[in-house]
Amino acid sequence: MHSQQWGLTCSKTPSFDARLVQEGNRLHFLADRAGFTGDFSDDEALRLDQAFPLIMKKLEQMLTTGELNPRHQQRVILNHIELTCEADTLGSHGYVYIAVYPTTQ
Numbered sequence: 170m171h172s173q174q175w176g177l178t179c180s181k182t183p184s185f186d187a188r189l190v191q192e193g194n195r196l197h198f199l200a201d202r203a204g205f206t207g208d209f210s211d212d213e214a215l216r217l218d219q220a221f222p223l224i225m226k227k228l229e230q231m232l233t234t235g236e237l238n239p240r241h242q243q244r245v246i247l248n249h250i251e252l253t254c255e256a257d258t259l260g261s262h263g264y265v266y267i268a269v270y271p272t273t274q
Contacts, residue, residue, distance in 0.1 A: 175202045177244075177255055179268035183207030185217060189225075189265040191239055191258070194232045196225055196265055213252075213271050220249045221269075228256055228265060239263065248272055 176186025187203035189196045198221075209217060227247055231237035237245055239258045247254040254269045 175204060175266075177257060177266045177268040179206070179255070179270060181253075181268070181270035183209045183213070184268050184270040185209075186266075186268045189228070189267060191232065191263050191265055194229055196229055196232070198225065209271075216250050216252055217269060220252050223249055224252075224254050224267075224269065228254075228267075231256075232265075237265065 175188040179186060184206045185203065186206070187198060189198055190202075191197075224247060227249075228237060231245060232239070237243070237256065237258060239262050240260055242257060242260045244255055244257040247256070251272050252269055253272045254267055256265055256267045258265050
């Protein structure tokens with residue numbers, strides 16, 4: 170478990186959270202602004218590794234269409250290869266906060 174919570178507060182375990190830097194409709198991932206809570210299985214970690222670039226691309230598309238707005242707090246949920254990603258700008262004018270965790274059936 171990490172001591173600094175960067176992303177959205179998440180009650181799911183395991184989870185990966187991050188604070189992404191927003192530049193226009195582009196998002197930048199900074200490894201020192203991310204962390205894990207709990208332990209992902211090898212399979213879950215592989216899925217996260219495969220899905221993360223696609224999740225980033227979808228979040229950028231949502232910024233472009235206005236579904237995700239830097240000025241307004243509104244949580245969006247994405248599902249991809251048995252992972253759930255919750256994202257919100259929290260009205261922060263420059264950050265997108267995420268939490269990614271295994272989807273429960």
